[in-house]
Amino acid sequence: MKRKDLRYIMFSVALSSMVLLSGCNKYDTPPTIWNPGASYATGASIASVTPANTAVAGVREITVLGKFADSLNSNWIYIGSQTAMVKKFSKGAAIDTLVLYRPPVTGTVEIKIVVPNADSIAKVPYTLESPSTPFDISGINITGTPCFMDLDKNGTIWIAYRGYIYRESPDGLGLPAQYKDTSYLKPRIRNAASAFSRDFADMKFGPGGFMYATFVSINNIYCMHPDSATPYVYATLAANQTQFFDFDDNGNIYTGKSAGIFLVRPAVPRTATAVGDYSGQLVEVRVIKEASGDKYVYVATTSTLYKSKINSDGTLQPKVTVTDVNVGGVAGNDIRSFNVDAAGNIYFSLRSSTTQVYSLYIRESNGQISPYYMDNIVRDNVLTSGIDRLIWGNDRSLYLNRATTGLVASTRLFKVGMLNNGAPYLGRGL
CATH class of the missing domain: 2.120.10.30 (TolB, C-terminal domain)
Structure with missing residues (x-):
């Protein structure tokens, strides 16, 4: 056997021993990305939008009924990519009300309501005709x-x-x-x-x-x-x-x-x-x-x-x-x-x-x-x-x-x- 081959065999044996020994070391299990026991805010839900489906030219306001966070600031409201201007926000025993001013948006977009720290987003498709x-x-x-x-x-x-x-x-x-x-x-x-x-x-x-x-x-x-x-x-x-x-x-x-x-x-x-x-x-x-x-x-x-x-x-x-x-x-x-x-x-x-x-x-x-x-x-x-x-x-x-x-x-x-x-x-x- 050549000396070069012998060195190669010895190196391989040493490397195998290191791998085998390292497999016996103990590692901590990484934490999960999602904590199933965590507490989350209640997400918003949308029951209806008026006018239904489409705001034709001339419509000044859009009314959204549903269940929302208790304070207006805890509801992030968007129409398409625009932050909505809110005319009225009220809480009710069975249903909550949002009245939004018409934004400078046209076409079919989504009305979205985001509650911070909630695990869901309320959204519905909606169309705004060009005014x-x-x-x-x-x-x-x-x-x-x-x-x-x-x-x-x-x-x-x-x-x-x-x-x-x-x-x-x-x-x-x-x-x-x-x-x-x-x-x-x-x-x-x-x-x-x-x-x-x-x-x-x-x-x-x-x-x-x-x-x-x-x-x-x-x-x-x-x-x-x-x-x-x-x-x-x-x-x-x-x-x-x-x-x-x-x-x-x-x-x-x-x-x-x-x-x-x-x-x-x-x-x-x-x-x-x-x-x-x-x-x-x-x-x-x-x-x-x-x-x-x-x-x-x-x-x-x-x-x-x-x-x-x-x-x-x-x-x-x-x-x-x-x-x-x-x-x-x-x-x-x-x-x-x-x-x-x-x-x-x-x-x-x-x-x-x-x-x-x-x-x-x-x-x-x-x-x-x-x-x-x-x-x-x-x-x-x-x-x-x-x-x-x-x-x-x-x-x-x-x-x-x-x-x-x-x-x-x-x-x-x-x-x-x-x-x-x-x-x-x-x-x-x-």
């Missing part, structure tokens, strides 16, 4: 000021901006027609020197399916068929008598600027009759048919919303105050626009005198004015900010228009799903 649809109107090249718009009885959107009229499909699929040539609107209402210096002040559809419009610093109300190139002066008023206007179902126009509210009847000659005492600059005028069947002229100044009941002869009863925005959490904001739905809820776009940011607000049943989506206070991305105009469609759709001042084109028109139809717009049906 708004942005329209691409970048081709209109609107900067600096908001446009005015209205819908005809067929739902087509008409957008007015600095002497131009644009037509938009109800679904925001582009601009199939654009009217801005010199034979259309501009020469009929402006002189050559001011062809691009005057802005629309208001626009509504009215009797006969015609489009009616007013302009800044012009005392006329104009009328034109939307497919015509020949607008004409419908009525001429004195200075400060017309800027914002609306129709009742008899074709009467209620209009005003800073000298009060004036009635223009459809019969020729169309003269203006003072029917409402409103001092100060108005920001919007709307005729609303309430659920009672009574018709009112709603008038907004920068700080106060008023209404006056319309008498059978078209005159107005004395105004009453509906709400004042110089109170509560919205003090320091100005009314930019307002509208009313079929259930009588009133919506506002408000402007901050310091930040110049507008958003959508609602007057609650208790009279308080709150952001429509409360999560906008924290994350400002459920709905866009910068809202200047609120226009109801012919269904549950509310259209939001905003001005931009930057050079980069951005979305300025949004179609927002709401829970109710708008209040009947009387002019469109005439």
